Amino acid sequence: MTSDKNVLVIENGVSAKAYWGDLWRHRELLLFLAWRDILVRYKQTVIGVSWVLIRPLLTMMILTVVFGRIANLSSGDVPYAILVFTGLLPWFYFSNATSESSNSLVTNGNLLSKVYFPRMIVPASTVLVGAVDFVVSISVLVLLMLWYGIDPSWKILLIPLLGFWVGLLSLGIGLLFSALTVRYRDFRHIVPFMLQLGIYASPVGYSTALIPAQWAPLYYLNPIAGIIDAFRWAIIGQVPSLYGIVSSLVITVSFLLVGLIYFRSAESRFADDI
Amino acid sequence: MTSRPFAIEVENLSKSYVISHNSKRKARSLRELLANPFARQDAVGAMPDEDMPKETFWALNDVSFRIGEGERVAIIGGNGAGKSTLLKILSRITEPTSGKVAIRGKVSSLLEVGTGFHPELTGRENIYLNGAILGMRRSEITAKFDQIVDFSGVEKFIDTPVKHYSSGMYVRLAFSVSAWLDPDILIVDEVLSVGDQAFQRRCAERMKELTGAGRTVLFVSHSMQAVKAMCDKAMFLERGRAVHFGSVDDAATQYVRSIEADNTESWGKAEFTPGDEGVIAHSDHQNKIRCHHARIINDEEQVTSQLPIDRPFFIELTYEVLEDLDVSAVPNFHFYDEFGGRVFITMPEGACPREKGVFTARCEIPSFQLNNGRYVVMVAISSFSLEAPLHFAFEYSLRLEVKEDTGMDVRRHGWTGALPGTSRPRLDWTYSSHNRITGFNT
Numbered sequence: 158m159t160s161d162k163n164v165l166v167i168e169n170g171v172s173a174k175a176y177w178g179d180l181w182r183h184r185e186l187l188l189f190l191a192w193r194d195i196l197v198r199y200k201q202t203v204i205g206v207s208w209v210l211i212r213p214l215l216t217m218m219i220l221t222v223v224f225g226r227i228a229n230l231s232s233g234d235v236p237y238a239i240l241v242f243t244g245l246l247p248w249f250y251f252s253n254a255t256s257e258s259s260n261s262l263v264t265n266g267n268l269l270s271k272v273y274f275p276r277m278i279v280p281a282s283t284v285l286v287g288a289v290d291f292v293v294s295i296s297v298l299v300l301l302m303l304w305y306g307i308d309p310s311w312k313i314l315l316i317p318l319l320g321f322w323v324g325l326l327s328l329g330i331g332l333l334f335s336a337l338t339v340r341y342r343d344f345r346h347i348v349p350f351m352l353q354l355g356i357y358a359s360p361v362g363y364s365t366a367l368i369p370a371q372w373a374p375l376y377y378l379n380p381i382a383g384i385i386d387a388f389r390w391a392i393i394g395q396v397p398s399l400y401g402i403v404s405s406l407v408i409t410v411s412f413l414l415v416g417l418i419y420f421r422s423a424e425s426r427f428a429d430d431i
Numbered sequence: 432m433t434s435r436p437f438a439i440e441v442e443n444l445s446k447s448y449v450i451s452h453n454s455k456r457k458a459r460s461l462r463e464l465l466a467n468p469f470a471r472q473d474a475v476g477a478m479p480d481e482d483m484p485k486e487t488f489w490a491l492n493d494v495s496f497r498i499g500e501g502e503r504v505a506i507i508g509g510n511g512a513g514k515s516t517l518l519k520i521l522s523r524i525t526e527p528t529s530g531k532v533a534i535r536g537k538v539s540s541l542l543e544v545g546t547g548f549h550p551e552l553t554g555r556e557n558i559y560l561n562g563a564i565l566g567m568r569r570s571e572i573t574a575k576f577d578q579i580v581d582f583s584g585v586e587k588f589i590d591t592p593v594k595h596y597s598s599g600m601y602v603r604l605a606f607s608v609s610a611w612l613d614p615d616i617l618i619v620d621e622v623l624s625v626g627d628q629a630f631q632r633r634c635a636e637r638m639k640e641l642t643g644a645g646r647t648v649l650f651v652s653h654s655m656q657a658v659k660a661m662c663d664k665a666m667f668l669e670r671g672r673a674v675h676f677g678s679v680d681d682a683a684t685q686y687v688r689s690i691e692a693d694n695t696e697s698w699g700k701a702e703f704t705p706g707d708e709g710v711i712a713h714s715d716h717q718n719k720i721r722c723h724h725a726r727i728i729n730d731e732e733q734v735t736s737q738l739p740i741d742r743p744f745f746i747e748l749t750y751e752v753l754e755d756l757d758v759s760a761v762p763n764f765h766f767y768d769e770f771g772g773r774v775f776i777t778m779p780e781g782a783c784p785r786e787k788g789v790f791t792a793r794c795e796i797p798s799f800q801l802n803n804g805r806y807v808v809m810v811a812i813s814s815f816s817l818e819a820p821l822h823f824a825f826e827y828s829l830r831l832e833v834k835e836d837t838g839m840d841v842r843r844h845g846w847t848g849a850l851p852g853t854s855r856p857r858l859d860w861t862y863s864s865h866n867r868i869t870g871f872n873t
Contacts, residue, residue: 167523167532189563193549193556200551200592271546272564273523425526428519429448 170425180275190265190282194257195289209293213245220245220362230363235393236305243392244361244385246294247323251381252352254287254324258331259348262339266431276424280331284324291320298392312391319387322409326380329412332420339423339430360385365398377401380408437535438616438647439498439521444530445671446491446516450712488711490516491527492671498664500535503648505658505679507686508668510771510807511711511826514651517668518542518618521649536615536647539565543620545605550594554585554604557593561608575611582633583607603630610637616647653772655683698805699736701727703828711826713811715819720760722823723749723789725810727831740835740855741798748810749791756785758814760822762792765809766801774806774853802855803835 165175199205217238224230225237232240258280262269265279295316302309338344359381360368368376377383377398383405386397491513498504506514519525521532522540547564548557558579562572572579580586583604585596593601619638642648642661652658658665658679665682667675667689675685703725705712726734728745738744748762761783766774777794784790808831811824837847840855 163535165534165538167520167527167534169526169529183566185569186563189560189569193552193560196556197549197551268547268564270524271543272540272566274564274566428525 176275176421180277183274183278186274187278187282187285190278191285191289194283194286198286206293209290210297213242213249213294214297216249217241217245224362230367232364233366233393233395235307235395239301239305239307239393240364240389241362242298242301243389244359246291246298247319247384247388248356248359248361248381249294250287250291250320250323251327251384252355253290254284254327255330255334256348256352257283257286258327259334259338259344261331262335262427263342263345263431269431270428276427277332277420280335280420281328284328284331287327288320288324291323302392307393309392310394312394315391316388319384319391322387323381323384325413326384326405326409329409329414329416332416333412336416336420336423336427339427355379355381358382364389364395365401366395373398373400374404377404378408380405380412436500437497437533438500438502439496439535439649440533441497441521442495442531444491444494444517444520444532445489445528446513446520446525447528448488448490450486450488489671491520493530494668494671494673495530496666496673496676498647498649500647501645502664503642503650503662505662505665505682506649506651506668507653507655507658507665507682509689510767511670512668513671514668515542515620516671518620518649518651522618534616537566538616538618539612539614540618541565541609541612541620542618544602544609548593548601548605551592553592554580554583554589554596557604558608561605565609565612566614567612571613579607579611582610582637584630599630606630606634610634610641612641614646616649617641618649620651653770655686658683698830699832700828700830701734701736703810703825705823705825707828710828713821713824713826715817715821717823719753719756719814720812720822721751721753722810722812722825723751725749725808725825725828727808727829736829736831738831738833739839740801740803740833741839743795743797744831745793745795746808746810746829747791747793748812749789750812751789752784752787755787756814758816759783759785760812760814762794763811763813764794765811765824767807767809768853769805769807771807772853774801799840799855799857801833802850802852803833804853805830805832 199208202208204211220241221238224241225232230237261279261283262276268274268279269276334344334348338348356362358379365376365382365386377400383398383401383403386395386401387405389395390397490511494513494517506517508514516525518540519542520527521534522538522542524540524542545557545561547561549560552560558576559569559572563569567575580589583600583606585600585604588596588600593604596604638661648662650658650662662679664677665675665679666673667682667686669689674689675682700707703710705722725746725748727736727738728747729735729738730742730744746764748764750762752760759782761778763776763778765776768774779792779794783792807827808829809824809826810828812822813820813824814822840850842857843850
């Protein structure tokens with residue numbers, strides 16, 4: 158056969174060569190799929206996009222009452238509501254992006270069996286949708302900080318970077334679980350369940366200052382815990398656990414690697430398995 | 432080199448699927464996964480599991496061919512011959528098990544119209560989305576937007592969600608996006624039969640335009656007419672093998688002959704039990720309903736595949752509901768003609784049994800419902816409220832022949848030639864007289 162550059166070779170197990178180039182060529186599709194999900198989500202709703210704000214706000218109120226008032230936990234020198242919201246901001250991003258992307262291949266099954274494109278676009282687009290919600294919820298944070306009269310420091314400029322980190326973690330987990338869900342529908346039940354428990358296992362309603370030192374190594378195996386610490390450091394200046402941040406970084410990178418490797422190994426079978 | 436450069440070159444291409452029989456699970460078990468999480472899931476698929484009888488089915492078997500640039504090639508063959516599998520491999524949707532394909536140029540494949548259309552989005556939004564899914568750039572879609580809308584004829588409703596469209600409008604819009612793709616190689620899977628007559632004509636014209644401009648085209652169809660009109664060459668696939676690749680007429684002849692050969696050998700098949708040779712099984716769930724057997728019965732309660740055109744007959748499906756169901760499980764029978772074209776699908780009216788037990792569903796096919804000729808039946812049970820509805824479907828499970836002896840059809844009025852078509856309905860005719868003086872019957 159000719160060794161022309163324009164020639165695409167299809168063989169069992171050699172899709173890898175052109176993959177990343179293909180992914181780049183299909184970048185517009187990534188945006189289109191995210192755009193579709195955002196458009197569709199609030200069709201036929203009365204208050205539309207306000208839902209993005211109402212969910213974290215209501216959750217914040219409940220957690221503030223339960224942990225701040227009833228359990229009477231300490232929030233240091235900031236209002237309890239702010240402490241909770243700085244945790245909810247990354248948590249909602251993480252849990253929405255993770256649960257949506259884990260399901261994304263199955264819900265987009267009709268696309269996978271009819272058209273070719275690098276499949277990674279599907280879970281990635283749902284993470285992008287989560288990122289848009291995240292950006293919208295930042296406006297609530299700004300309002301809350303004005304309300305409580307909290308002056309931000311320069312560190313607040315790190316929020317986009319931290320948001321990117323949450324996105325990478327969600328993408329890593331989403332790649333792994335979306336590929337697993339194609340073959341084992343068990344994960345459709347496992348992921349939401351883990352996320353439901355996760356809000357309590359993560360420092361959303363309370364501060365990590367309450368975690369006893371000897372429990373920290375175990376506690377910070379939850380990758381979102383270190384990230385929430387980093388958010389609180391950037392927004393309200395609470396000193397984070399360095400251990401937690403390093404642990405979270407390592408776990409994020411591990412998930413990305415494992416997710417990528419597993420996703421790529423399973424990808425060629427998606428259309429047959431879906 | 433003076434020879435025409437190739438557009439598609441296929442060498443020893445094979446694709447196999449593993450079919451599991453009577454398995455309780457669809458997916459690989461979690462236990463296997465945990466034991467070996469990074470095992471490459473190659474196309475031959477799942478790891479061996481002793482308690483699950485398995486069979487390898489070769490959807491494509493050692494197929495080699497070469498298509499030159501600008502050639503228009505038809506792929507013909509019966510159901511399950513491997514046509515769709517071949518298209519899916521060439522469009523990169525699924526990987527081959529072995530063999531090699533080389534493709535030169537940009538490929539667009541239309542295995543379906545309107546892939547990715549979302550009912551909640553407007554026509555305008557869906558054009559962009561569908562275009563992007565088919566590989567068009569946004570600028571390209573914007574440039575062709577007016578042409579697409581014009582072609583579809585739905586200008587007035589372009590900002591209405593497509594869920595409010597009639598099915599005709601929906602399909603027209605869907606086809607229109609595809610019609611403005613601009614690839615080097617176009618792969619089409621019989622999407623032409625959409626819309627009303629006028630729209631079909633426009634589609635056919637547009638297809639001619641598309642295929643005229645030096646484009647390489649691969650076209651799958653059951654219609655020999657469409658194939659002859661559009662293609663210069665044809666490949667005839669039979670049970671995963673490329674039996675013939677050459678002139679359209681030769682391939683068509685071989686195709687028809689193979690059907691006839693099938694006919695003389697073992698056309699009739701009045702009884703079916705799962706596991707029969709030559710039957711293709713599909714299933715989404717295997718733990719709720721099990722198929723016992725299916726039969727063709729004439730109006731004298733005999734099991735037979737040879738049925739006179741003027742007598743009714745029955746298709747019977749006996750199945751076992753393994754657990755009480757919370758969804759309806761509807762038996763459905765699909766009739767195909769001998770060329771694989773769908774004749775009709777029939778489902779019962781009213782509620783279907785949901786409780787545990789063994790049931791026989793019987794469907795009466797009235798006399799003259801089917802024209803004389805050969806038909807294939809697929810028996811299936813589906814729960815349409817489930818996301819994956821299929822309990823089972825067995826392609827080619829039954830084969831029957833409707834026979835007409837002289838004198839069976841009084842409506843022939845002495846005509847002894849063929850009356851083509853897949854049915855010969857007994858329609859009501861009336862006369863009215865335009866004679867001023869006397870009525871017709873007086």
